[in-house]
Amino acid sequence: MPSGSVHDAITFLLAAPTAAGAYALSGDPAIAAVTGFAFVFAGLMFGPDLDTKSKQYARWGPFRLLWLPYRTLFKHRSRWSHGLIFGTLFRVVYFLGAMTVAIFLVAVAINFALGEKAPQALDFVRRWESIGAVFVSDRAGTMFAAVFGGMWAGAASHTLTDIAITYIKTGRVDALF
Numbered sequence: 295m296p297s298g299s300v301h302d303a304i305t306f307l308l309a310a311p312t313a314a315g316a317y318a319l320s321g322d323p324a325i326a327a328v329t330g331f332a333f334v335f336a337g338l339m340f341g342p343d344l345d346t347k348s349k350q351y352a353r354w355g356p357f358r359l360l361w362l363p364y365r366t367l368f369k370h371r372s373r374w375s376h377g378l379i380f381g382t383l384f385r386v387v388y389f390l391g392a393m394t395v396a397i398f399l400v401a402v403a404i405n406f407a408l409g410e411k412a413p414q415a416l417d418f419v420r421r422w423e424s425i426g427a428v429f430v431s432d433r434a435g436t437m438f439a440a441v442f443g444g445m446w447a448g449a450a451s452h453t454l455t456d457i458a459i460t461y462i463k464t465g466r467v468d469a470l471f
Contacts, residue, residue: 301452302349305337312447316440325440332444333451340385340445341452345375360392376453382446394422 313330317323343350344361345368351358364385368375375381402412 299349301341301343301455302338304451304455305334305448308447308451309334309337312444316443320436320440325436328437328440329444329447332441333448336382336445336448337451340382340389341449342371342376342381342456343452344385345372346370360389360396363392364388371456376456378450378453381453382442382449385449386442386445394418 309330312333313326316329317326320326339350339353341350345365351361351365354361367388368384373380374384398413398415398418401418405412
């Protein structure tokens with residue numbers, strides 16, 4: 295498999311063409327910039343190798359604790375972590391869920407330290423719903439699609455590089471999964 299440095303180099307090499315492709319599709323420089331940034335973010339911090347101790351995992355610093363359950367749930371290079379169809383989607387859903395739990399626990403700890411009643415889970419869900427309502431507007435939805443598309447492309451470049459190197463070394467694509 296390629297090293298983390300090789301994956302990083304490929305990420306930086308493909309960032310500008312990804313942004314240019316987004317611009318060609320949308321005609322919007324903001325969409326192109328968001329897509330390019332999301333591509334780099336996925337390549338450096340949010341890619342398939344979060345299922346193991348990797349450069350991507352280490353870059354989260356103290357927040358890498360959020361990824362410990364993910365590492366336990368997914369076998370390295372499984373279809374669910376490195377898969378082109380669901381890999382990025384699973385990481386986004388996992389991350390949002392982990393952040394929700396972490397923020398809720400912090401809110402409980404703060405309320406406990408202040409001697410106040412713990413927040414009710416239903417109230418917490420309602421607050422998240424109000425945050426999610428921001429994504430209803432057309433522009434926010436378009437930006438969300440640009441972010442997800444950039445993140446998917448960044449993760450896909452990682453997986454496709456792994457497949458190519460596996461094929462070169464073994465002659466078998468199925469050796470990856």
